Amino acid sequence: MDQVKVLVVDDSAFMRKMIVDFLSENPHIEVVGTARNGKEALEKILQSHPDVVTMDVEMPIMNGLEALKQIMQEHPLPVVMVSSTTTEGAENTITAMQYGAVDFVAKPSGSISLDLYKVKEELTSKVLLASRANVRIISRNSKSGKIAVNHWIKPFSHQAPQRKKVIGIGTSTGGPRALQLVLTKFPENFPAPIVIVQHMPKGFTKSLAQRLDALSSITVKEAEDGETLQNGTAYIAPGGYHLLVHEAKGMLTARLEQSPPRNGHRPSVDVLFESLSTVTDYEKIAVIMTGMGSDGTAGLKKLKENAATKVIAEAQETAVVFGMPKAAIQANVVDDIVPLEEIAGAIIKYVEG
Known part of the structure; x- marks a missing residue:
């Protein structure tokens, strides 16, 4: 398989280095750049043309959710969110799925996880999988930043189905x-x-x-x-x-x-x-x-x-x-x-x- 080009986005220099090191160990992955926030990520996408982006959520200047929305509207790419496991982090992750993220990896212990090695294999496999995802389908439903909700028009009659x-x-x-x-x-x-x-x-x-x-x-x-x-x-x-x-x-x-x-x-x-x-x-x-x-x-x-x-x-x-x-x-x-x-x-x- 061709090498998968990845852009790593995280405001922590420590986390960027760990993610880059983990991904670079895989012979099928080439890290083509890093970014410290969403705004920088959008600029780096135009420069390095990655196949996949790993995206932190909580970042200054432009957070991961805002960057994800713009990516899916302007330059649809597979994005894997790197999320915290807090309640707010889980809610942001579900929002990211709605905005068009392909998948996510949960940091084991907060925004700066010294034990990120615990999810090293998961991160690598999800990046490789994301490179094969059908992004056209996701981006088609993410242009407005939300998925259309179409309730079924016809309610069921009060007559119960013949069998449970x-x-x-x-x-x-x-x-x-x-x-x-x-x-x-x-x-x-x-x-x-x-x-x-x-x-x-x-x-x-x-x-x-x-x-x-x-x-x-x-x-x-x-x-x-x-x-x-x-x-x-x-x-x-x-x-x-x-x-x-x-x-x-x-x-x-x-x-x-x-x-x-x-x-x-x-x-x-x-x-x-x-x-x-x-x-x-x-x-x-x-x-x-x-x-x-x-x-x-x-x-x-x-x-x-x-x-x-x-x-x-x-x-x-x-x-x-x-x-x-x-x-x-x-x-x-x-x-x-x-x-x-x-x-x-x-x-x-x-x-x-």
Whole structure:
């Protein structure tokens, strides 16, 4: 593969040096420049033409969010945010995902992390992945600095579906934006619970749930262990926990556990989908969207072994990263392949059916 040219943006000289040193160890990465703030980053982009930018959030003169907005409007590039794990940092990170950042890496211990080496491999792999992301898709929806929210026009009638339904959604890189475009189209009286795995570390999934809840007609929340799943509510697996669905006496409850990661992921889409495969009194609708790798495919196979499951995969033309949908499609476990804008409609078709 060709070398990936990277611009490193951080107001701390120490952090810039650490990030540059880590990335430069990889033979497939060439650091072509550094910048101390967003304004300088915009100038360096014109000079060095990087393939990927790593972007700190909190910087003087122009912060990372403002710089990200301008990059996506004027010179669309894959941007990986380097974020703090504070509550404010998590909220800024979710905003950055909305503005068009491909992914993020959480600093282990504050704005100047002496232990940044702990995320060295994650940073390197996410930079390489970002270089292959479909930035055209992101920038198309980021020109105004926000994603359009299109609520589904037609509410459900008061007549209940013929059989109880449950929806499972799995996604990773590019997922926050994709989830927003899907969940905001559901009416308040959506007649099924929705369980979601979005690959994210601890602390960030709560901010994601709060943001989606504020934008959606349905309720969106972080899942809690033991709670009963309600219609019209979406439950996001907390970072660091697997989310499973348990069925008893015709009711569904959420179970959280910290068993080992599956294929490097906790939460794992496979774990969620495999738990749904044991649910017998509900029809299942499973959705696999943008993300690297194949998490979800093994779970979809389990779902398909049992009857009454429909599977929807995001089409390549709208996926920021087509890995997870592609793996499911190649495994022949997908019923519908649709662009992101049509996924909500495809779900509703099966819920009404």
